[in-house]
Amino acid sequence: MTVKQSKKPISRRKFLKTSTLAITGGAVAYGAVGVPLLRRDGLLLRPPGALAEDHFLASCIKCGQCLQVCPPQILHLAGISRGFGIGTPYITPREGGCLLCAGLPCVLACPTGALAHDISLGKDAEMGLAVISHPDTCLSVLGINDLVYRLKNLQKKKTFSPDQTELNKILTALIKKLTEDEKKVWQSKFALPDVSDETLISIPKQLENSDLEWIIKFTESSGQGQKACQVCLEECPINDEKTILFVNKTNPDTKQDFLWPSVRKTCVGCGVCEEKCPTPVASIRIIPRLKWSEKQNGSQTRKDNLT
Amino acid sequence: MKNNSDKKDGKQASVKTFKGPGLRSQNHPQPGHGKHKWRNIRWAILLFFNVLFFASFFFDIQILEGTLSASRLLGFHMIDPLAALQVILASKIIMVNLIIGVVTIILIYLAFGGRSFCSWICPYHWLAELGEKIHQILIKKKIIKNHTFDRNIRYYFYGIFLALALITGFTVFETINPVAIISRFIVYGPSLMLLWVIALLIFEILYSRRAWCRYFCPVGVSYQVIGLMSPLRIKWDKEKCSNCKRCQSVCLVPHVLNDCVNKGKSEYVNSSLCTRCGLCVDICDDQALSYGVKYLDKLI
Numbered sequence: 001m002t003v004k005q006s007k008k009p010i011s012r013r014k015f016l017k018t019s020t021l022a023i024t025g026g027a028v029a030y031g032a033v034g035v036p037l038l039r040r041d042g043l044l045l046r047p048p049g050a051l052a053e054d055h056f057l058a059s060c061i062k063c064g065q066c067l068q069v070c071p072p073q074i075l076h077l078a079g080i081s082r083g084f085g086i087g088t089p090y091i092t093p094r095e096g097g098c099l100l101c102a103g104l105p106c107v108l109a110c111p112t113g114a115l116a117h118d119i120s121l122g123k124d125a126e127m128g129l130a131v132i133s134h135p136d137t138c139l140s141v142l143g144i145n146d147l148v149y150r151l152k153n154l155q156k157k158k159t160f161s162p163d164q165t166e167l168n169k170i171l172t173a174l175i176k177k178l179t180e181d182e183k184k185v186w187q188s189k190f191a192l193p194d195v196s197d198e199t200l201i202s203i204p205k206q207l208e209n210s211d212l213e214w215i216i217k218f219t220e221s222s223g224q225g226q227k228a229c230q231v232c233l234e235e236c237p238i239n240d241e242k243t244i245l246f247v248n249k250t251n252p253d254t255k256q257d258f259l260w261p262s263v264r265k266t267c268v269g270c271g272v273c274e275e276k277c278p279t280p281v282a283s284i285r286i287i288p289r290l291k292w293s294e295k296q297n298g299s300q301t302r303k304d305n306l307t
Numbered sequence: 308m309k310n311n312s313d314k315k316d317g318k319q320a321s322v323k324t325f326k327g328p329g330l331r332s333q334n335h336p337q338p339g340h341g342k343h344k345w346r347n348i349r350w351a352i353l354l355f356f357n358v359l360f361f362a363s364f365f366f367d368i369q370i371l372e373g374t375l376s377a378s379r380l381l382g383f384h385m386i387d388p389l390a391a392l393q394v395i396l397a398s399k400i401i402m403v404n405l406i407i408g409v410v411t412i413i414l415i416y417l418a419f420g421g422r423s424f425c426s427w428i429c430p431y432h433w434l435a436e437l438g439e440k441i442h443q444i445l446i447k448k449k450i451i452k453n454h455t456f457d458r459n460i461r462y463y464f465y466g467i468f469l470a471l472a473l474i475t476g477f478t479v480f481e482t483i484n485p486v487a488i489i490s491r492f493i494v495y496g497p498s499l500m501l502l503w504v505i506a507l508l509i510f511e512i513l514y515s516r517r518a519w520c521r522y523f524c525p526v527g528v529s530y531q532v533i534g535l536m537s538p539l540r541i542k543w544d545k546e547k548c549s550n551c552k553r554c555q556s557v558c559l560v561p562h563v564l565n566d567c568v569n570k571g572k573s574e575y576v577n578s579s580l581c582t583r584c585g586l587c588v589d590i591c592d593d594q595a596l597s598y599g600v601k602y603l604d605k606l607i
Contacts, residue, residue, distance in 0.1 A: 012455075020457040023523070027464055031471035031479050038482065058397035058476050061390050062487060063377035064495050068364050077491060080499040084477045087491055087498075111377045111384055111404045112394050 038083035044090035045271055045288040047075060048098060048125035049107040049115040053289065059114035062087030066106035066115060072099050075106070091127075093271025093286045100125065100237045100270050123238045128269030128288040129295055130232070130244075132261060138283040139229035140246065140259050146229035146278045147174050151216045168201070171215075175200045177224040189214065228259055232273035232284050241266035244273070265292045345585025349427055357430050357493055364494045374490040375429070376481070377408060384408035385415070388529035389465070390487070393480060396473040413533055419583075421534015425520060425527050426559065426584035430489045431504070435520050436559075438512045445512070454515045456522040458580075465525040485519065486526050521560070531579040541576040541587060542599030543567035554587035554596060575601050 043053060047066055050056045066089050067075045074096035078085040089106075091098055100122025107115040119125060135141050139149055150170050175197055178186065183195045192199050219225045233244040243266045246259040261284070269290070274282045359371040360378070372379045377386045386408025395401055416424060425432045445451045468480035481487060485504045492501055511518045520527065543564075552568060555561045563578035564587065588596045 016455070016457045020460055020463070023456065023460055024463040024467060027467045028471075030483070031467070031475060034479065034482070035471075035475045035477060038477075054476060055398060058478065059394055059400070059402075061377045061386070061394050061478070062481055062491070063373040064364075064491060065373045065377065065379065067495060068367075068369075068372045077495050077498065084479075084482060086482045086500060087487065109372075109379075111373075111379075111386060111402075111408060112398075113400070113402045113404070 035084075043288040044078065044082065044085065044088075045093055045098075045128055045269065045286055047089055047091065047106045047115055048100060048104055048122060048127055048268070048270070049110075049117070049119045050127070051114060051116055056114050057084045057088065059112045060088045061112045061114070063111065064089065065109040065111065069105040069109040071101050071105065072096060074098060091271055093274040094282055095275070097271030097273070097275040097286075098125075098127065098237075099272065100268070122270070123241050123266065123268060125268040125270070126291070127271075128286045129290040129292065130263045130267050130269060130271075130273050130284050130286055131290075131295075132263070132283060133285040134279070134281060134283040135260075137279045137281065138261065139231075139279060140261050143228045143256075143258055145219070145225045145227055146231050148216065148219050148225050149229065150278055151212070151219060155212055155216065172201055174219060174222075174224065179223055182218075182222050185218065189218075229278065230259075230261075231276050231278060232261055235272050235276040237270060237272055238266070238268065243267040343589055345589050349585060350433070352427055353430070353433055356428055357490075360490065360494050374487060374494055376484075376487045376490065383411055385411050387526065388412060388533075389468075389526050390478070390481060390484075392469055392529075393472040393478040396469055397476050397478050399476075416530055416533040417537050418539065420537045420539035420581075421532075421579060421583075422527055422530045422581065423534075423539070423583040424530040425524075426582035429486055429526075430493060431485045432520055432582075434489070434504075434508060435511060435517045438508050439517045442512050442516050446516075451513055456515065456518065458522055460522050461525055461528050464523060465528045468525060480525065484526065486524070517559070534581070535579045538601040538603060539583065540599060540601050541581060541583065541585075542597050542604065543574060543576065544595045544597070545571060545574070546595075547593045548595035549593050551592075553590050553592075557586045557590045559584055559586065575599060 046053075046056060047070075051059060062077075064077055064087070067073075067077065074091055075089045076092060078088050078090055080086060082088070082090075102122075104115075104120060104122065104125075107117060107119060110117070132138055139146055147170055150166070154166060154170070175183070175186075178200075180195070183200060186192070186200055187195050230244075230246060233239050233246070236243050241264075243264055245262045245264055247262045248257060249260045250257050263284075269286045269288065271286045273284045274286050277284050356371065359368075360374065362368040363370065363372040370381060373385075375387060376390045377384070379385065384404050384407050386405055388409050391405045391409045395405060419427070442451070442453070446453060464480075471477075471479040482500075483503060485507055488498070488500045488504055492498065507519055515522075548568065550568065555564050555568060558564055559582055560578070560580045563576050563581040566573040566578070567576060583598070585598070588598065
């Protein structure tokens with residue numbers, strides 16, 4: 001290096017000058033071109049307490065400490081496609097909604113206040129709002145019970161080895177909702193020693209195809225099976241706040257009564273309903289950052305903001 | 308006590324003695340002094356802290372949580388000064404946590420020597436060190452030529468990116484900060500931005516020796532400022548030095564040794580650019596270089 005220096009002092013000095021100019025110029029240009037380019041209009045669902053998007057992007061130091069403390073581990077860090085959002089946390093509600101954990105650990109972990117420390121309760125978060133994006137597939141509107149629906153889906157998978165985890169989940173949910181009498185029917189069918197929930201769920205792992213059919217029929221005829229799906233409300237982490245009301249409505253064409261899931265002002269947009277919605281494409285989805293006032297102003301389907 | 312011919316043609320001698328036994332030490336036996344003692348300790352510490360970061364998320368071991376941008380050591384905030392400045396300028400809000408975190412970092416690096424962050428903690432620096440080795444091999448084989456840039460670019464960058472943060476309201480530099488990108492990669496897994504880091508490394512290997520750390524990295528500038536005040540420095544013993552200049556041949560920032568080895572003016576390596584990596588301490592057969600604590604050494 002030093003040898004080269006002494007040999008060609010002038011060209012080297014020139015190179016230094018031009019390269020310095022070029023590189024610093026490049027940095028300025030990156031700022032000038034990058035800022036408009038890297039700004040994204042698309043909004044992501046942010047963790048609870050997130051400041052308004054621009055302020056959030058300015059404040060987030062991209063350390064990921066919110067991910068570290070997130071009990072359900074549903075936060076992701078955004079990649080390059082998110083512009084200035086590189087390294088900022090977001091939630092993909094369909095893969096896992098925010099459970100609004102007690103104490104909001106992510107908010108407490110944030111060192112910069114990008115997740116504002118002035119909220120401490122999940123119900124005070126303003127992440128977005130849920131909207132019924134596909135009323136045509138919504139099981140509540142169609143009057144179908146979610147457990148029956150899921151069981152039938154299982155049965156449709158022709159290759160008979162019903163997905164054990166899915167089946168277990170369905171049965172766990174079902175058994176909790178059965179009446180005592182129905183539990184006894186269950187007990188006698190599978191010759192179980194007693195009617196405690198644990199025993200009922202522990203029915204033989206190797207179910208026959210006919211058993212599955214029986215279970216479906218049994219579920220359909222049970223009291224629970226008569227009720228239309230209300231999973232979004234049941235799974236809502238703050239359902240005490242009456243986030244979703246099921247309103248009686250009548251279809252003007254078929255004159256059939258149905259229950260319309262009406263999202264209320266108390267919804268914070270945590271995304272659990274979207275995660276748990278049993279239809280193949282979630283019938284309910286979160287619009288990030290959507291405010292109740294904006295929603296009331298007409299645009300129930302504000303421009304697709306998810307991606 | 309030393310071969311004086313060495314002093315005269317220092318440059319040549321350094322080339323000659325760099326690899327082989329050379330001066331090493333017929334005269335000075337090395338009592339348990341491994342050739343890469345400090346480098347190995349340094350890499351072990353670098354690995355240790357980055358594994359702590361990794362373990363905090365992967366195994367949920369809550370000792371050192373976060374990344375190099377901002378983290379918590381046993382619950383105490385630590386925040387990178389440049390990142391904190393950007394956040395403050397972009398958001399126009401001064402958060403108490405940011406101040407606490409930056410002050411903690413300043414105190415820590417006051418004790419451990421400023422840019423020691425670069426060589427003892429920064430994972431990008433470690434990659435760059437490996438890249439440098441490849442670069443040197445390629446240079447030796449005359450496949451490539453090295454190109455140098457102006458060292459002041461880092462300061463321009465510091466200013467430009469702080470100004471950009473203030474004007475645009477975004478932490479612009481954090482989108483391309485390779486230190487943060489690598490750190491996030493270690494803790495949270497890969498992202499596409501790794502391509503940028505790989506491009507940088509290729510540039511360093513093929514075009515300019517360890518260019519990012521040497522000329523561009525504004526993250527190091529904050530630590531440099533802290534290093535100005537940190538008493539932990541490399542100490543140079545004039546009496547023992549045979550002036551072979553091998554220390555400069557291995558030094559990550561060779562000109563920091565000028566005042567000592569070349570000019571004989573200073574007892575300590577006072578340049579803020581010194582990363583306290585200890586490569587010079589390792590290579591010195593005369594035991595003329597060691598870690599010292601300026602001001603305190605004299606008291607003791």
